[in-house]
Amino acid sequence: MPDPPTRPSAIHFITINYHCSGYIIGLIEDTFASGEADLRFVVVNNSPQDQQLQQWLPSCPDRQRVTLIEACGNLGFGGGCNLGLSHVWQNDRQSLAWLINPDARLVDGAIAYVRQCLRDDPGIGMLGTRIREPGGEIWFSHGSFDPWTGSLRHRFPDDDCRPTPVRTWPTRWISGCSMIFQLGAFRDCPRFDPQYFLDYEDADISERHHRLGYRLRVTQAVLVEHQVSAITRRAPRAKYQHATFSKLYFLHRHATPLALGLNLLYYALRPLTFCLSDPARAQGRWWGLGDYLRWCWRRLLRRPTLPHPRTSFTVSS
Secondary structure (H helix, E strand, C coil): CCCCCCCCCCEEEEEEECCCHHHHHHHHHHHHCCCCCCEEEEEEECCCCCCHHHHHHHHCCCHHHEEEEECCCCCHHHHHHHHHHHHHHHHCCCCEEEEECCCEEECCCHHHHHHHHHHHCCCEEEEEEEEECCCCCEEECCCEEECCCCEEECCCCCCCCCCCCCCEEECCCCCCCEEEEEHHHCCCCCCCCCCCCCCCHHHHHHHHHHHCCCEEEEEEEEEEEECCCCCHHHCHHHHHHHHHHHHHHHHHHHCCHHHHHHHHHHHHHHHHHCCCCCHHHHHHHHHHHHHHHHHHHHHHCCCCCCCCCCCHHHHCC
8 A cells, every 4th residue: 555645844933023913923824824734933022111012912814823922022933933943843843943034925835846856856945935025026046155355145136036847956055034044953952153143144054054964945936025224224223233243253264364354344444435325324333243243242251241232122012
């Protein structure tokens, strides 16, 4: 007799709320409307003052498939994802944990495509998806990293993004907007470095697992549509401050001294060219540079690492 068909792994979507309950409610409703089996949602609430999700959940027809985890405050993207990943790891270690941004939406057939990719190549540890903006422009096709210059790229116009055949391609890093962990392939629960608050934590967790020998791939088809920076653009100075610190911290950990030096020089001088036309961006770049230098100084003196800098993201919850 033929073997009975294996039941597909459950998918636990993990998304982080920071004053964006409306986006998350829409994401949950749209995803469950696909009719796909064995879907769950884990929502980590990084903004305790935002009670809209708690008020909506009792009326959700799929409320038993939604888990709401209350954080003590805004832990940042990586810190929030760590709570979600730990929850899934403890409860369903053979499942798929799919990190998805609140302002992202799956395209039709995305879940079936991902499951087919993992059936065809069960050795994949981390799988990313190609991502487009609402206007149709490809925002993430695959990730590259040059440790000699510090360059991290995510747009490659020549990449084949046709929906068929179902296949995957190599990638050095995966966008946290849509990042899938096949938990059964991991020896330990994957975790983001909590030193990152916003940006580059996805490149960091990808690079660490790449060096550990895990296979990272990205789907050929575009499976996610993303309103890029729909949430973080509300506070541009804070956005650029965190992004600048995170980029320099990433290079400190994974790149050559040459790459770090070039980027230090770039962030010191480049804002001079737009400090009048875009002062919030220039301020954010310089403050992020200062945050990194203070982190280095405290590390040199063997003092405890400071918490994340005070910005509108870290102070307001």
